Amino acid sequence: MKTTSLIINERWRITKMFGKQLPYVMTDLDGTISNHDLSINPDTIKSIKKYQKASGYKLAFCTGRLDVCNLKIADDLNVQLPIISCNGTVITDLKTKEVLYADYLNYDKLLIILEKAVEIGLDILFYEPGRMGGNQDNPRVIMWIDFLKTIKKEKHKFEIITYKDSAELLKSYQRKEFSPVQIVFYFSEAKQHLISKLKELCDLYADDFVLAQSLTTMFNLTNKGANKLNGLKKWSEIVNTDYREVITFGDNGNDIQMIQGVNKGYAVGNAIDELKDVAYEVIEPIEANGVGKQLERILGK
CATH class of the missing domain: 3.30.1240.10 (Hypothetical Protein, Haloacid Dehalogenase-like Hydrolase; Chain: A; domain 2)
Structure with a gap:
């Protein structure tokens, strides 16, 4: 069985030197910021880019999608950090396509x-x-x-x-x-x-x-044991931060651990009830730019 050890690169730890001391953000894609046709609300893109610039590029995403499916969206959202994919089983630096962690099936x-x-x-x-x-x-x-x-x-x-x-x-x-x-x-x-x-x-x-x-x-x-929260924990080791302090956004069952396991995990308004029940707060739905509006509120504090 193939295995990949966690690769930690000091390059991912420099973000703390830039911008305001805003929190890291990890958002789900499909159903949270990405529509069924893979498009993203222009207002959401605008808010994410604004947060990226203000925070020193501290926003990434955690998705059930394959890592390289997100090459374009990562560029569109100015994502500089590694992303978590395949529901927490893969962490990839999309800039170099280097796999930093992978949990292969038996x-x-x-x-x-x-x-x-x-x-x-x-x-x-x-x-x-x-x-x-x-x-x-x-x-x-x-x-x-x-x-x-x-x-x-x-x-x-x-x-x-x-x-x-x-x-x-x-x-x-x-x-x-x-x-x-x-x-x-x-x-x-x-x-x-x-x-x-x-x-x-x-x-x-x-x-x-x-x-x-x-x-x-x-x-x-x-x-077993693979989920977005455990992926977030490994990702947090790479960027040298406390995973509990990362703000998370999600909408479905595969987001539950990630939303519940941090201090501030948000469910979009279109999320399933099971996720809303464990969320820190329920925000506006995807069609109303829920994630973007919450990012704006964080920037305004």
């Missing part, structure tokens, strides 16, 4: 789950630092392929491997052609009834893996 145990998932008829994607792969007709894969078509700069592009079906993806894994940190199960409306079967399957391996819902159509499988 090959043998994952193989059993994938074999059963193919039998059930599930749509499977894999996330490996630097690239992803999935069924060619998977709506999530199609979305990212379409996104790539809009990318103009070569430095923002990334690799997507497509397979005829999940069975072909399984054969590739059996040949050890990729080493994932996360498996994503996508459920179209026609396959919603299979969610319960996935949960039953993953319950059999609860000592090794955890299944978390990131969108209404998506469930993410990672190693």
